[in-house]
Structures are given as structure tokens and as C-alpha cells.
Amino acid sequence: MLEQLREVVWKCNLELPKNGLVKMTSGNVSGRDPATNLVVIKPSGYSYEEMTPAHMVVVNLEGDVIEGDLLPSVDTDTHLYIYQHRPDVFGITHTHSRYATSFAALGQPIPACLTTTAMLGGQIPLGGYAPIGGADIGQEIIAKIGSSKAIIMQNHGVFTIGKDAKQATKMAIEVEEIAEITHLALLRGQPIMLTPAQITEIAELYTHNYGQVRA
Numbered sequence: 001m002l003e004q005l006r007e008v009v010w011k012c013n014l015e016l017p018k019n020g021l022v023k024m025t026s027g028n029v030s031g032r033d034p035a036t037n038l039v040v041i042k043p044s045g046y047s048y049e050e051m052t053p054a055h056m057v058v059v060n061l062e063g064d065v066i067e068g069d070l071l072p073s074v075d076t077d078t079h080l081y082i083y084q085h086r087p088d089v090f091g092i093t094h095t096h097s098r099y100a101t102s103f104a105a106l107g108q109p110i111p112a113c114l115t116t117t118a119m120l121g122g123q124i125p126l127g128g129y130a131p132i133g134g135a136d137i138g139q140e141i142i143a144k145i146g147s148s149k150a151i152i153m154q155n156h157g158v159f160t161i162g163k164d165a166k167q168a169t170k171m172a173i174e175v176e177e178i179a180e181i182t183h184l185a186l187l188r189g190q191p192i193m194l195t196p197a198q199i200t201e202i203a204e205l206y207t208h209n210y211g212q213v214r215a
């Protein structure tokens, strides 16, 4: 079932350790199939090295396991809450990547002082503390993420969203890079913030002209 999506979600999950975003079994990526609304997600507590596409778990939006021998990620309810409330989202990535999560520990959003931050929609917002594993985190994400593609969850980590699992995972890698550079800048002074007009201009450029798309 959903072989292609299983393959994509599996590959995206492998990008997390490859890019130094997770240690051991933490972190997870999911993808939603536009045709059936079924969600493919990483199994709970399973090592990245041993994982294959067949280990991915298929769940419906209500959280019932439709296919898979393993239990889905403990964050499944959070992913499902986001999918239920954001029909435009077809991929979600969650990590505790180090620099971004240091902003979570301080309860700080990541300020918009880089063009790459503007590409994600400007300042990366902060969501309040919520117990892990449930819909509470999902509610907080939906309430605070706005038009951003990423959110820092206080005392916890990062969630990124996208039009598919690949895009959400790319954003997670981008957020960590932004967090590291912003952290280094903050150590040496007061970063120069982008203006709202600059952020809009950069975001527009990214949406319409980035990559191999010709306008």
C-alpha cells in the first residue's frame, strides 16, 4: 500500500541523521497521500539504520493503523492534528536539532535576520509548552505557525511543514542552518533585522523563481 509514499517518507527520515538533526531514534517525518488522505509515518523508537520502506506505518487521519506491523511514532497524534487542520500540508518533519532547540529552551522565536529565514516566511515563530505526543502540541502549532513553514516549540524542538515530506524535511535542514548562524551572530552583537517589505520580497522570489521553475 502507498509504496511510492513509503519510499519517499523512508528516504526523508534517513535525511535526519544524515544531516545531523537527530540522535538515536528521535525525530520523525510523515507524508500524506493526497488521493486517500492516509498518512505514512516513521515507526516508534526504531533505529534509522535498520529501517526500510516496509517498516513505515500507514495510519488514517483518526489514528487507526491501516497497514504496518510496528507502532507509529509517538508524535503521530501531533502530525494528524496538523493534517486535519491544514489541508494545504502534505508533509511534516519533527526534530530536536541542536541549535534550533536551544532557541526552544530559551523560549525564543528565531529572528528574521537572514534571507534564508525570509524564505521560510520571516521570523520562525515560537509555540508554547505542551506535553509531548498528543494533540495539545498540534493545537499549539496550528494556533501559532501562521504562514511560516516552521515553528519552534518551547522546551522541545522544531516542527516544519510542507507541500510534501521532501519539502518539510528540506525546511528542517534549513531551520537548523538558520538557527546555527543566528546563534553565532547573537554571540557577537545585535543582528540586523530584515524589514517586513524585504521579507515579503524575498519570500515572493523564493515561491516563484527558485530552483528550475521558469516564470
Ligand SMILES: [Zn+2]
Pocket (backbone or CB within 6 Å): 094, 095, 096, 132, 156, 157
Ligand atoms: Zn519531540
